[in-house]
Amino acid sequence: MSDEAHLDINELMKERKGWFHKHDEGMPEHRRYGRSCRSGGDGYLGPWANAHHLLPQNAFFRSTENHPNQAYIERVKWITPYNINRPSNMLGMPSFNIYALHYQRQRTLDELRHPEGKAREYVSKFNEQEARLRQRWLDKIVSGGPNMSPETIAIHLPVSFGHTEYNDVVTSALMENVWQVLNKEKDAHRISKATFQAVQDALTRLETRFRQRLKSRSTSIKQWKRQNDPEATDWHEPYVMEATSDPLRK
Secondary structure: OOHHHEEEHHHHOOOOOEEOOOOOOOOOOOOOHHHHHHHHOOEOOOOOOEEEEOOOHHHHHHHHOOOOOHHHHHHHHHHOOEEOOOHHHEEEEOEHHHHHHHHHOOOOOOHHHOOOOHHHHHHHHHHOOOHHHHHHHHHHHOOOOOOOOOOOOOOOEOOOOOHHHHHHHHHHHHHHHOHHHHHHOOOOOEEEHHHHHHHHHHHHHHHHHHHHHHHOOOOOHHHHHHHHOOOOOOOOOOOOOOOOOOOOOO
16 A cells, blocks of 8 residues: 555654543643533533533543553544544533422422432432522523423433443443554554544544433433332433433432
8 A cells, every 4th residue: 555545653743633631731622621512502501511521531541541552542542633522522411400400390309209318318418509599590491491401311410320331331332433443554653544534433423422322311200200119110211321220229
C-alpha cells in the first residue's frame, strides 16, 4: 500500500488532538462539560440536571488498561480529533428525586409514597432543602418548557440505578467496536487513513447508540408507583441506566 494511504503518527503527535479525560489540562474547548451538555440541548436540563458522558472517562480508561495493544492505542488517541466533553457525547439526565418531584407535583415530597429504606431516605434529604428553592424547581419542571421533563430518560443518580453496569457495557463496546479496529495496523509509527477514519466513525456511532439507549424509556407514573409493590420486581427497568437488580432494595 502506498504511503499516500497512511498517516505518520510521529509527525501528527506534535499536536495533540485527542482529549479523553474530562478535566484534562490544556483542553482547547469544551473544558466545562456541564456547559457543553446544556449547549447540546438534549435530555433533561431542568433543576438538578446531571451532565452525563455517553462514553464515560471510566470506560475509556478501562477499555485500554492492560490491553495488549495499549501503547499503540494511546498514540492513536493522542492524534484522534475527539473531545470527551463535546456536546455529542453529553446527555442531560435526572436524579431519582427529580422523577419524584415530576410525578408528585408538590414541593414537599410525600415520603410515604415510596418503599421504606433508600427511597424514603432520598426523598427526606430533598425535603431538607429550602422551601423556596423546592418551589422554584417544581415550577420549572411543571412549566412544560423544553428539556424540563425527565420523562423517558433513565436516572443518573443514585449510582445504584445501573451506573456501574452502564460503564461496564460501554467499556466492552469500546473494546469491540473501536480499539479492535486497530488490530489490523502492524506498523507502530503509521496508521492507514481508512483505519483512522474508522476509529472516529465508531466513536460517533457509539455516542448515538447510547444516547438512544438512555433517552427512549417507557417511563410513566403508573410504572413509578409500582415500586411500592414487593411483587413488582421489574418496576425499575425503564429507569435504570443498565440492567441491574431493584436499586431501592439492594
